[in-house]
Amino acid sequence: AQKVTQAQTEISVVEKEDVTLDCVYETRDTTYYLFWYKQPPSGELVFLIRRNSFDEQNEISGRYSWNFQKSTSSFNFTITASQVVDSAVYFCALLASGAGSYQLTFGKGTKLSVIP
Amino acid sequence: DSGVTQTPKHLITATGQRVTLRCSPRSGDLSVYWYQQSLDQGLQFLIQYYNGEERAKGNILERFSAQQFPDLHSELNLSSLELGDSALYFCASSVESTSGTDTQYFGPGTRLTVL
Numbered sequence: 474a475q476k477v478t479q480a481q482t483e484i485s486v487v488e489k490e491d492v493t494l495d496c497v498y499e500t501r502d503t504t505y506y507l508f509w510y511k512q513p514p515s516g517e518l519v520f521l522i523r524r525n526s527f528d529e530q531n532e533i534s535g536r537y538s539w540n541f542q543k544s545t546s547s548f549n550f551t552i553t554a555s556q557v558v559d560s561a562v563y564f565c566a567l568l569a570s571g572a573g574s575y576q577l578t579f580g581k582g583t584k585l586s587v588i589p
Numbered sequence: 590d591s592g593v594t595q596t597p598k599h600l601i602t603a604t605g606q607r608v609t610l611r612c613s614p615r616s617g618d619l620s621v622y623w624y625q626q627s628l629d630q631g632l633q634f635l636i637q638y639y640n641g642e643e644r645a646k647g648n649i650l651e652r653f654s655a656q657q658f659p660d661l662h663s664e665l666n667l668s669s670l671e672l673g674d675s676a677l678y679f680c681a682s683s684v685e686s687t688s689g690t691d692t693q694y695f696g697p698g699t700r701l702t703v704l
Contacts, residue, residue, distance in 0.1 A: 506690055518679060518695035520591070564632065568690060574645040575689040577622075579632040 475500045475569045479580035486555050487588050493551045494583045496565030502526075506568040507541065507548045512582070513561040521563075524548060555587045592616065593696035595680050601702045607668040610699045614661055614682030620644070621663040622683070622693055623655055627676040638663055639685050670703045677701075 476499040486492045498507065509521040522532065524541050532539050536556075540549045552559055562582040568575055592615035602608055614621050623635040625648075634647035638657035649655075652670075657663040667674060677698045683691035 508692070510695070516677065516700075517591070517697045518681075520692060520694055523692050570689075574637075576634050576637075576645055576647055577693060578634070581631050 475502075475567050475571055475576070475578040477565050477567050477578055477580035479563075479565055479583050481583045482581070483584045483586070485586045485588060488557060489554050491551060491553045492555050492585065492587075493549055494563050494565075494585065496548045496550070496580060498546050498548065498565070498567045500567060500569040500571070502569040502571065508566040508568065508577070509539070509548075509550050510564045510566060510579075511561045512564065518564070521550075552585075555585075557587050557589050560585060560587045591694040591696065593680060593682050593694055595678075595696040595699050597699060598697065599700050599702075601704065602670060603704055604670055604672060606670050606703075607666065608670065608701065610665040610667070610678055610680075610701075612663045612665070612680030612682075612696060614663070614680075615694055618682035618684055618694075619661065620683045620685035620691070621657055621661070622681040623649075623663070623665050624679040624681065624695075625676045626679060626698070627673075629673075632679075635665070644689070667701070672703050675701055675703045 478497045505526045507524045511519045538551045562584045564582045565580045594613045620639045622637045626632045635649040637645040655665045679698045680696045681693040683693045
């Protein structure tokens with residue numbers, strides 16, 4: 474079975490601080506895909522990034538960076554110089570097939586509050 | 590804006606009733622997915638349709654059903670509603686290559702309240 478664990482339920486940081494959101498996943502698939510989605514207070518789910526299991530190159534996009542480590546089954550997300558607009562719930566998700574079709578499994582989410 | 594549209598935005602109904610949620614995928618996307626987000630269960634995959642046919646099933650109750658029409662829009666039907674069905678229901682769409690591993694883009698959701 475596929476599983477995604479986001480151990481941090483809520484995080485509060487002061488504006489301009491860096492913050493890292495942790496994600497640990499479980500799957501027996503050798504090929505799988507990892508995602509981060511953002512859910513701002515307005516409620517929609519916004520796609521942020523996708524990583525394939527065969528591509529461990531880490532990525533930086535503006536203030537966002539992602540650290541994918543297969544050895545520890547982790548896919549962490551860092552926001553540098555956080556801003557109030559970053560306040561949202563962030564979901565890590567795993568796309569894997571297990572014994573059947575590919576399905577997206579979400580973690581419980583981490584609520585990030587950026588305090589001005 | 591992901592390009593996925595969902596109607597209605599809010600829905601309030603009573604226990605025992607039946608409702609229909611509607612989703613239009615992004616232009617060109619063939620696959621539609623339905624998810625339920627509740628405080629208890631988090632975000633859970635319900636069902637996927639690809640070009641009109643059911644492709645994958647998740648934790649969908651027998652009281653719930655879905656379909657995808659020839660114009661690719663989809664409807665999720667919820668019947669014999671219970672208080673516990675109150676949740677945010679998301680639709681997502683993807684291009685859907687044969688691998689089934691495309692990125693899913695989510696609509697704004699329909700918030701269902703069962704009183």
